[in-house]
Amino acid sequence: MKKILFPTDFSEVATNAFVHALEFAKIVQAELVLLHSFDLPVFDNQFFPENYAVIYDSLELSQFEVFKHEIPKLRAIAEAHNLDKIKMTHKLMDGDLLHNIKKSIKEDKIDFVVMGTAGATGWEAFFVGTNTNDVISGVDVPMLCVPLEAEFRKIExxxxxxxxxxxxxxxxxxxxxxxxxxxxxxxxxxxxxxxxxxxxxxxxxxxxxxxxxxxxxxxxxxxxxxxxxxxxxxxxxxDVLTMLTYKRGFFEGIFKPSLTKKIISNFDIPILAMHID
CATH class of the missing domain: 3.40.50.620 (HUPs)
Structure with missing residues (x-):
């Protein structure tokens, strides 16, 4: 069975993309691996000589509590869309998002990645921003990128x-x-x-x-x-646009805000970014 990695921060953007991830899993007969990645702050332990470890433990615990609280909501969404039979596993990892995505792809033998991004300006930030540009260029499996405005519709x-x-x-x-x-x-x-x-x-x-x-x-x-x-x-x-990521900088051009507002506002479909050597 194929596997789809779904990184989530439990935001509205990610929740919308979750429906796409479920539907895509149904199409390709895959299971979902839900990844919540978080960064622990860097403290100078000279200022926390006694409770340094306690601070980190409490922060990790709070992330776990968020994770534990949000997972039932996602399962409810799956049930509402009659997709609760899709197999789901969960991962909670601290550290850099790209590092964790690449680590999970390798460890869990991931075939696809599905991620959400926010709106017109979000597209620009998503593709031009260092973090996500790194994700797209640094991941060698197909990646479905879903804008907030993209309601799932049958892929025809x-x-x-x-x-x-x-x-x-x-x-x-x-x-x-x-x-x-x-x-x-x-x-x-x-x-x-x-x-x-x-x-x-x-x-x-x-x-x-x-x-x-x-x-x-x-x-x-x-x-x-x-x-x-x-x-x-x-x-x-x-319904879905496939673009090949051999041309660095192309995404930066296509999502520049200088393009007309009319065009930008109509761009509300997912992109399937496929890495080719």
Whole structure:
């Protein structure tokens, strides 16, 4: 059985993403590993010569109490969505979030990570911020990133951005396997810029290879790559957008607040970030 890691701080953002994690677990037939990671403050023990250890013990205990209090709420959410049969295990870890995520991925043999992020400005902070940029670039399993505004809806259309490279094809096949489990269609987008180096025969070879699969290919001529992707999401009714993390800095550009408010406010779907070498 596959495993999905779900890091949570029990916030509204994380709770919303939890529903997506449950539904995704149902699709890929996986169990959930819920991770609550927290940082203990650094004290100079010369100022706490007698109760230094007691302070840490009490802080760890308070985190455990929060954890113990919140878990039944998550189970109630699972029951409300008729997903209480999804197997769930729980981990409480202190220390750096990225370190704990990577440690859990290795120890628990994690196949996917699902995380929440907050709103339009949250997207920018999420992808541009050092911590999450590190998570995305530092994690080598697919990561589903869920904005607060994204209510779960049945996955019928998965968007996939590509440059028709061999490594893109490997990722596309993984996405296709997910799509087949939910009877979804994959809409594959290539934004052909004026300096494009992708030959027509390469595109035709891909179309021929996947001709019997639920995949549609769209080649759009434009030098406005990010804006074209936004239009693609809106007009092709994309439910989840797959993006490959080979291009560092791309997320920083696509979520810059300089883009129009109208576009930003409409961007409320999850992103499946897939790491490729």
């Amino acid at each position: 259309t998965i968007g996939f951005t590509t440059r028709f490279r061999p490594k893109d094809k490997k990722a596309l096949k993984k996405v296709l396997s997910i799509a087949q489990k939910t009877n979804a269609v994959v809409k594959c987008l290539y934004v052909k810029t004026s300096d494009s180096d992708v030959e027509t025969k390469t595109i035709e070879a891909w179309e021929n290879e996947f001709r019997d699969d639920p995949i549609e290919f769209f080649v759009i001529n434009s030098d406005e790559v990010k804006e074209t992707i936004y239009d693609f999401i809106l007009y092709k009714s994309i």
